[in-house]
Amino acid sequence: MTKADRALETRERILTAACEVIADIGFENVSMRKVAEHAGVSKALLHYHFDTREKLFAEAMTHSFAQTGTDTDAEGGSVPAAVVLARILRSMLPSDAELRQDWKLWQELWVRAQRDAAARHLAVDLYDQLHAWVGGAVERGIASGEFAECDVAALSTLVMALCDGLGIRLMLDDPRVDLATARSTIWRTIAPTLAVDPTFPEV
The missing domain is CATH 1.10.357.10 (Tetracycline Repressor, domain 2)
Structure with a gap:
């Protein structure tokens, strides 16, 4: 697996985790730390892909819609x-x-x-x-x-x-x-x- 493939896989895992956490507890209660933990990645890696909660939410919605x-x-x-x-x-x-x-x-x-x-x-x-x-x-x-x-x-x-x-x-x-x-x-x-x-x- 190439570095790009690993990055894409990590991004998909984060988005899937974000969808699950947001659906479970609501966006207002979501923290980047909770999503990182659910995705099994470090908070730093999460911030590498998504620097704000708002961007993560938008990408999670788009990801959910695409599926x-x-x-x-x-x-x-x-x-x-x-x-x-x-x-x-x-x-x-x-x-x-x-x-x-x-x-x-x-x-x-x-x-x-x-x-x-x-x-x-x-x-x-x-x-x-x-x-x-x-x-x-x-x-x-x-x-x-x-x-x-x-x-x-x-x-x-x-x-x-x-x-x-x-x-x-x-x-x-x-x-x-x-x-x-x-x-x-x-x-x-x-x-x-x-x-x-x-x-x-x-x-």
């Missing part, structure tokens, strides 16, 4: 657009332990974004990427004839708003909303616009 839903079309274009969109919806809801951790990070970002301009810009940028991710799946379905022509931007915004609202209810363990209900509610809402079966696809 979400990367396999929605692992088959290389052979999967129906409806299935790809359903997989994206699955990735945007707190449906397992890893995604619940991602949601905790998002919630930390929402809080910080109210008080910090850099966090606000980061949140908007990540939402832009989500918007493009959802919109890309919809555009693909329209191009293939699987979906009806529609306002892609408006539908993408609707999908994200539904995921945010229902995702919060899931994070609260609200007994009125379980994962199946959240998925089916979103799909039934967008199905008429896309002219597809209102039953959430098997993914």
Whole structure:
């Protein structure tokens, strides 16, 4: 392993540790020392890669986002657009332990974004990427004839708003909303616009 490979591996380990610690105790309670200990590195090495908590938080959010839903079309274009969109919806809801951790990070970002301009810009940028991710799946379905022509931007915004609202209810363990209900509610809402079966696809 080269020096560059070792540095990249260390950076990834630190970011993974930061995500776990922030999700566990909240950003306001996080110290660089706690992250270093969790990552199994020295505080000096942590500061070599990230000189402030704020930069570490931003990189951790970006890292967490990059890991979400990367396999929605692992088959290389052979999967129906409806299935790809359903997989994206699955990735945007707190449906397992890893995604619940991602949601905790998002919630930390929402809080910080109210008080910090850099966090606000980061949140908007990540939402832009989500918007493009959802919109890309919809555009693909329209191009293939699987979906009806529609306002892609408006539908993408609707999908994200539904995921945010229902995702919060899931994070609260609200007994009125379980994962199946959240998925089916979103799909039934967008199905008429896309002219597809209102039953959430098997993914």
